[in-house]
Every structure is written in C-alpha cells, then in structure tokens.
Amino acid sequence: MKRTTKARLTLLATIIAVVAATVPVVDAALNKALEFAGNIAQPLSTELSATPTNHGSTTNTLRTHDYTVNLKPLTAAPIKNEILLERTGYTASYNPDKRQPNYVAWTLTAERTYGNSKREKQFYEDDQLLPDHRSLLSDYYNSGYSRGHMCPAADNKWSDQAMRESFLLSNICPQAQSLNGGDWEELETWCRKYVRSNQVSLHIICGPIFTSQPPTLKRKRLYVPDQFFKAIICISDGEERGIAFVYDNGTQHHPMSHYTCTIRDVERLTGLNLFHKLPRKQQDRLETHSNLDEWQS
Numbered sequence: 001m002k003r004t005t006k007a008r009l010t011l012l013a014t015i016i017a018v019v020a021a022t023v024p025v026v027d028a029a030l031n032k033a034l035e036f037a038g039n040i041a042q043p044l045s046t047e048l049s050a051t052p053t054n055h056g057s058t059t060n061t062l063r064t065h066d067y068t069v070n071l072k073p074l075t076a077a078p079i080k081n082e083i084l085l086e087r088t089g090y091t092a093s094y095n096p097d098k099r100q101p102n103y104v105a106w107t108l109t110a111e112r113t114y115g116n117s118k119r120e121k122q123f124y125e126d127d128q129l130l131p132d133h134r135s136l137l138s139d140y141y142n143s144g145y146s147r148g149h150m151c152p153a154a155d156n157k158w159s160d161q162a163m164r165e166s167f168l169l170s171n172i173c174p175q176a177q178s179l180n181g182g183d184w185e186e187l188e189t190w191c192r193k194y195v196r197s198n199q200v201s202l203h204i205i206c207g208p209i210f211t212s213q214p215p216t217l218k219r220k221r222l223y224v225p226d227q228f229f230k231a232i233i234c235i236s237d238g239e240e241r242g243i244a245f246v247y248d249n250g251t252q253h254h255p256m257s258h259y260t261c262t263i264r265d266v267e268r269l270t271g272l273n274l275f276h277k278l279p280r281k282q283q284d285r286l287e288t289h290s291n292l293d294e295w296q297s
Contacts, residue, residue, distance in 0.1 A: 071107035074203045074233075077273035083129065085170055089162030090151040092170055093207075096133035098215070098223040100173045103207030103272065104150035110195045115157035123147055126170040135169040139222045148175025148228075150206050152188045173208045174224050178251040187230060187245060187256060194295070200237070205274050206230035209246070225249050229266045231274050233286050241294055242286030256292060263287035 073091050079102055083094040090106035126134050140147055150171050156162035165171070175184065195202055208225030216224040231244040244266045245259040263274055264287045275283060 071109065071201055073105035073107050074205070074275045074277060075105045076103055076205060077276040079272070083133070085126075085128070087162070087165040087168075087171075088159055089156045089166060090171065092150070094129070094133075094170050096129070098208075098210075099133060099135040099139075099221065100223065100225075101150055101170060101207055103205050103270075104171055105203075105205045106151050106155065108155055108191055108195050108202045108204055110199055112155055112158045112162075113192045113196060115159070117157050117160045117163040119153050120164060120167040123167045123169055123172065124164075126168045129170065135172065136221065137169070139219055140174065141219075143174060143218045143222055145174035145218065145222070145224060146177040146180045147172045148180045148184070154188065154192065173228070174218070174222055174249075175228070176250050179228075179247060179249060183252060183254065183256075183259070184228065184247055187259075190256065191232065198236075200234055200239075203233045203235070203275065204230065205272075207270070207272075209269050211269075227269075229270065231263045231266050233263075233275060235286075240282070240286055242289055243292065243295065244290065260290045260292050262290045265290075 075091055076093065079093055081096065082102055083096055085092040085094055089112070090104050092104045093102040094100075095102045123137060125136055147169070149166060150173060151166055153163060153166045156166045191202055191204065194200075206229060209227035209229055210223070211226040216226075218224055226249055228247050228249060229244060231242075233242040234240070242263055244261050244263045245256070246261055246266065246269065247259055266272070267274055267287070275286070278286070
C-alpha cells in the first residue's frame with residue numbers, strides 16, 4: 001500500500017472517531033434545548049390555565065370539585081360579557097369592565113371550615129385574565145379601601161389551593177375597612193357557625209352593588225361599589241330557608257337583622273337572577289323570606 005493512501009485512511013478513521021464521539025454530546029444538547037423550549041412554552045401556572053367556552057366566558061379546565069367537601073355552587077343566570085372563573089372553592093362571574101366580580105358563588109359546608117391551610121400573607125393578581133381586564137395590586141394602594149374577600153379565606157381552610165385562590169384579586173372588591181373588618185365579617189362568621197352547629201350546607205352568592213351613576217372611580221381603575229349583598233339558601237333534610245343581606249359600603253355598626261332583605265330584593269337591586277337552576281316554585285318559596293328568626297339554631 002502506498003504511504004499516501006495509508007495516511008489518508010488513518011485521517012479518515014480519526015475523523016470518523018471524532019464524529020462518533022461528538023454525536024451523543026450534540027444529541028444531548030439538542031434534547032436539552034428542546035426541553036428548555038418546551039418549558040418556556042408552558043403557562044406560568046398550569047393550575048390556573050384556562051380556555052374560553054363557546055359562549056365567550058372563561059372556565060378553568062384543570063379545576064375539579066371534591067363534591068364530598070365542596071359541593072358545586074348554585075350560580076346566577078348567565079350575564080352578558082361575564083368571564084366565568086371556576087376555582088377550587090368557588091365560582092366567580094367576573095366583570096372585565098369593572099375589574100371585579102359581578103358575584104361569587106360557593107357552597108359552604110362544615111368540612112370546608114376545618115383544616116390546616118393557613119391564611120395567605122399576600123394577594124395575587126389574576127394572570128388568567130387579560131392585562132386590561134385584571135385588577136392590579138397597585139389599584140388599591142392609597143385608595144382608601146381595603147381588599148374585601150367575596151368568598152372568605154376562612155371558608156377555604158380545607159385546601160391549600162382553595163386558600164391561595166381566595167386571595168386572587170378576581171375574588172376581591174374594594175371595601176371600606178370598617179365594613180370588611182366589622183359587620184361584613186360578622187356575617188361571614190355567622191355562616192360558618194351555622195353550618196357547624198346544624199351540620200348542613202349553605203348555598204351562598206355575594207357581590208357588589210353599584211347604584212351611583214357614574215360609579216365612583218379611584219386611581220383611574222378602581223370602581224368602588226356602593227353596597228354589597230349576600231344571598232343564602234339552605235336546602236337540607238326537607239328544610240328550605242332563604243334570606244339575603246345588603247350592606248352599605250361604609251362605616252356602620254348594626255345587628256344583623258338591620259341588613260336583612262329577601263333574595264328578590266337583591267335581584268331587583270342587581271338585575272341578577274340568583275339560584276336560577278332551582279325549580280321556579282322552589283325559588284318562589286326561598287326567595288321571598290327575610291325573617292332572621294327562622295335561622296336561629
């Protein structure tokens with residue numbers, strides 16, 4: 001064999017060896033790059049990712065209800081342009097124009113009020129909503145209003161996820177602190193005591209009421225409700241009860257009986273059709289009473 005041919009064969013063998021050694025490294029690097037790209041493409045929080053429904057509202061496709069603890073809530077009839085947010089512990093009908101819920105609905109059971117889930121130390125902007133539709137933490141700074149839960153944190157002690165989602169700003173309305181930490185909180189506590197002492201479920205819908213025209217606006221983005229409502233029904237062991245409460249969004253200290261009204265009164269104030277999936281005759285029975293004495297356990 002000629003010397004030049006032998007040298008060429010030796011060089012070719014060397015090249016083949018280098019390429020063979022390099023391929024696994026390149027392949028591994030390529031796989032890492034693809035994996036990194038795939039991670040970037042994922043939502044920041046897959047547990048809150050959502051897809052629009054056919055009627056244009058939004059539902060959380062990854063949320064499942066534990067019906068033994070968290071009965072699926074009774075909601076209001078669909079509202080034009082609402083964004084429906086189904087969370088672990090509540091369902092919110094969200095108003096993208098006012099950047100707060102039209103209402104929030106949940107079913108309160110005694111089991112929900114027990115647990116080791118601790119209250120969150122902060123609130124969260126809801127990145128499931130478009131930037132122009134979501135409320136911002138900065139909206140509340142120096143606004144003169146507190147961040148008032150619609151579905152209370154203490155109703156979600158049974159689940160870390162439910163507790164965390166109760167601190168999303170899509171579950172929050174601007175509330176006078178004197179109301180938030182006063183008579184409104186008293187009603188929230190009364191509901192929890194009721195389900196514990198009677199071992200029943202309460203179907204609750206609550207939300208803001210706007211009567212001022214135009215609505216009061218703070219910091220150019222924060223629409224301030226004039227009032228708040230809470231509608232409650234109990235359907236358990238053959239017993240049917242219904243009642244509602246309306247609170248002015250300001251300083252006030254009265255017994256709970258001062259705020260009572262019928263659910264029909266709330267529907268007239270808000271234009272909502274509450275508990276609309278119940279049979280009409282049952283709605284008529286539940287939505288026309290406002291006697292708090294009937295609820296004394």
